[in-house]
Amino acid sequence: MKNSFQRRLQRHHDELRWLYMELYDNDSMFAELCEHLKSFSDERDKALRLLDDKREAAADWYKQNDMLGMMFYIDNFAGNMKGVEGKLDYLEKCNVNYIHLMPFLDTVPERSDGGYAVADFRKVQEKLGTMEDLESLTAACHEKGINVCMDFVMNHTSQDHEWAKKARQGDGEYMSRYFFFADREIPSQYEATVPQVFPTTAPGNFTWLPDAGHFVMTSFYPYQWDLNYKNPRVFNEMMYNFLYLANKGIDIIRIDAVPYIWKELGTQCRNLPQVHTIVRMMRMIGEIVCPGVLLLGEVVMEPEKVVPYFGTVEKPECHMLYNVTTMATTWHTVATRDVKLLKKQLDIVNALPKDYLFLNYLRCHDDIGWGLDYGTLWLEGMGERSHKQYLNDYFQGYAGDSNSRGELYNADPVTGDARFCGTTASMCGVEKAVSEQDAQAEEKAVRLDVMLHAYMFMLSGIPVLYSGDEIGQLNDYSYKDDPNKAADSRYIHRGAMDWKKAGRISDKDTVEGKIFGRLDRLEQIRKAEKAFVAEADAWTIETWDASILCIGRYFEGDKIIGIFNFSEFDKTAWIKEDDGIYEDLISGAELKAVDVSIPAYGFYYLKRKSIS
Numbered sequence: 203m204k205n206s207f208q209r210r211l212q213r214h215h216d217e218l219r220w221l222y223m224e225l226y227d228n229d230s231m232f233a234e235l236c237e238h239l240k241s242f243s244d245e246r247d248k249a250l251r252l253l254d255d256k257r258e259a260a261a262d263w264y265k266q267n268d269m270l271g272m273m274f275y276i277d278n279f280a281g282n283m284k285g286v287e288g289k290l291d292y293l294e295k296c297n298v299n300y301i302h303l304m305p306f307l308d309t310v311p312e313r314s315d316g317g318y319a320v321a322d323f324r325k326v327q328e329k330l331g332t333m334e335d336l337e338s339l340t341a342a343c344h345e346k347g348i349n350v351c352m353d354f355v356m357n358h359t360s361q362d363h364e365w366a367k368k369a370r371q372g373d374g375e376y377m378s379r380y381f382f383f384a385d386r387e388i389p390s391q392y393e394a395t396v397p398q399v400f401p402t403t404a405p406g407n408f409t410w411l412p413d414a415g416h417f418v419m420t421s422f423y424p425y426q427w428d429l430n431y432k433n434p435r436v437f438n439e440m441m442y443n444f445l446y447l448a449n450k451g452i453d454i455i456r457i458d459a460v461p462y463i464w465k466e467l468g469t470q471c472r473n474l475p476q477v478h479t480i481v482r483m484m485r486m487i488g489e490i491v492c493p494g495v496l497l498l499g500e501v502v503m504e505p506e507k508v509v510p511y512f513g514t515v516e517k518p519e520c521h522m523l524y525n526v527t528t529m530a531t532t533w534h535t536v537a538t539r540d541v542k543l544l545k546k547q548l549d550i551v552n553a554l555p556k557d558y559l560f561l562n563y564l565r566c567h568d569d570i571g572w573g574l575d576y577g578t579l580w581l582e583g584m585g586e587r588s589h590k591q592y593l594n595d596y597f598q599g600y601a602g603d604s605n606s607r608g609e610l611y612n613a614d615p616v617t618g619d620a621r622f623c624g625t626t627a628s629m630c631g632v633e634k635a636v637s638e639q640d641a642q643a644e645e646k647a648v649r650l651d652v653m654l655h656a657y658m659f660m661l662s663g664i665p666v667l668y669s670g671d672e673i674g675q676l677n678d679y680s681y682k683d684d685p686n687k688a689a690d691s692r693y694i695h696r697g698a699m700d701w702k703k704a705g706r707i708s709d710k711d712t713v714e715g716k717i718f719g720r721l722d723r724l725e726q727i728r729k730a731e732k733a734f735v736a737e738a739d740a741w742t743i744e745t746w747d748a749s750i751l752c753i754g755r756y757f758e759g760d761k762i763i764g765i766f767n768f769s770e771f772d773k774t775a776w777i778k779e780d781d782g783i784y785e786d787l788i789s790g791a792e793l794k795a796v797d798v799s800i801p802a803y804g805f806y807y808l809k810r811k812s813i814s
């Protein structure tokens with residue numbers, strides 16, 4: 203085991219040292235880092251080291267077609283960590299083998315940003331359990347082959363973190379870990395070029411601290427203080443926190459808000475080259491101490507900005523990234539019934555190297571930002587501002603033929619910009635149909651919901667569901683009664699898991715049973731068919747109908763095509779895949795993949811049975 207550490211260190215030492223010196227030019231801090239890497243490696247539990255070896259030998263272990271994720275807040279899902287351990291059977295029933303535990307580290311409830319304001323990186327929130335509970339949970343998950351993901355919020359700490367408290371008292375050593383300014387001059391210079399993340403709920407990028415007589419940089423909420431990575435002490439300590447958490451049995455580290463971690467005056471303070479240096483170092487540090495651990499980068503940006511976070515084949519950075527533009531474009535397609543932009547977006551993604559692994563999702567704990575390819579939409583006569591307005595109106599249920607329900611997020615009166623919040627089922631029309639007791643509309647909404655999942659499962663990468671979406675949970679408006687949440691509409695789609703509803707998953711007459719059962723079928727197919735592996739060829743096929751998307755997948759002789767009808771009308775996909783007889787993997791029927799009729803909000807997974 204000791205040898206493995208030396209071997210891994212040797213492999214990366216020179217590059218790591220080079221990059222470290224480039225940023226910090228500090229030999230003694232680098233030496234300290236290396237010593238700590240050794241101690242974290244020595245402290246790593248035997249079972250985890252065995253897993254590291256296994257994964258190192260099978261580097262593609264996470265790119266298989268059996269991967270399915272689910273994300274949830276621990277308290278909403280099962281009360282606390284022990285509760286989650288008691289629900290592993292349910293997760294297995296959901297075919298899930300990857301769980302993202304939403305932020306669970308110590309935070310002050312009145313200032314928590316859903317846990318993204320961390321007060322102590324080495325303490326679990328008391329109501330959720332202890333570090334021992336986390337270790338017990340990760341070990342129990344590993345026994346069932348379930349991987350555990352957690353957030354590593356490295357851009358900022360909470361103002362309640364001990365560093366922040368000391369900085370606030372004027373301790374220079376700690377002030378230098380953040381961005382402190384005695385007057386408005388430099389902050390105003392930053393404000394001239396740095397956009398705002400929360401323009402309505404937390405305008406500006408600085409917060410005045412009257413007691414400290416200083417401004418502090420706060421890109422997100424005023425209580426989330428940006429860390430200064432120009433200080434090597436910050437980098438080293440945060441890497442120790444990362445390794446400490448990895449050693450608790452975490453398999454996937456989601457690097458929160460990663461594009462923001464380096465700041466330079468006169469820039470947008472996003473995606474700067476130093477961010478990539480840091481992520482690359484983090485990747486090497488992980489490979490040296492805990493090679494079984496994956497990095498998932500949270501880069502909510504346009505494709506050109508996202509892809510560089512994979513690094514290069516020789517110098518990789520993140521293992522996985524969110525397929526965020528595809529997600530937003532999917533909802534644009536739902537609202538417009540026009541697949542053109544989505545097809546173009548998928549063509550871009552499909553042309554990327556197969557080593558790049560995307561995390562696919564229909565929605566997550568955050569809002570849906572309308573980051574679409576407006577250059578292309580412009581050619582269709584759609585302006586950015588008016589189209590965003592249309593999408594927001596549509597999903598609130600005001601415009602077009604919409605059955606959606608949900609709320610705006612950070613509507614900015616100046617730019618006219620707003621993002622959107624809602625659960626998948628509510629956005630698909632289930633909420634409206636249920637409240638109007640309209641059985642026909644309910645079935646239509648369920649069909650749309652399931653079709654969207656079927657399409658999402660067809661994409662290359664790892665699909666991740668938000669807990670509750672597997673049973674069609676609706677928006678939860680109760681956040682408005684909680685003063686700590688009322689101003690943040692993202693809580694509308696972060697409601698508690700309804701276990702009473704989950705009890706109906708076997709009853710095919712209920713919304714829960716319909717959605718759960720149909721998704722289960724799709725998940726079984728995805729697991730069984732090798733054409734769903736991430737490295738399969740994937741491409742789009744012209745259908746000559748604006749509302750119908752067709753995706754092909756091919757791997758080692760197996761070919762599957764997926765056809766998805768984004769409209770509420772029965773249609774024909776005018777495809778000409780006349781190369782054999784296909785089997786509909788859902789119904790078992792045999793057919794030719796030529797001019798295929800497809801019902802409203804319907805879909806097919808067609809597998810080629812014989813080649814002609």
Ligand code: GLC
Pocket residue numbers: 315316318319355422458459500567568
């Ligand atoms: C990420 C999280 C989001 C949070 C922000 C600040 O974007 O997904 O929920 O508000 O980071 O940490």
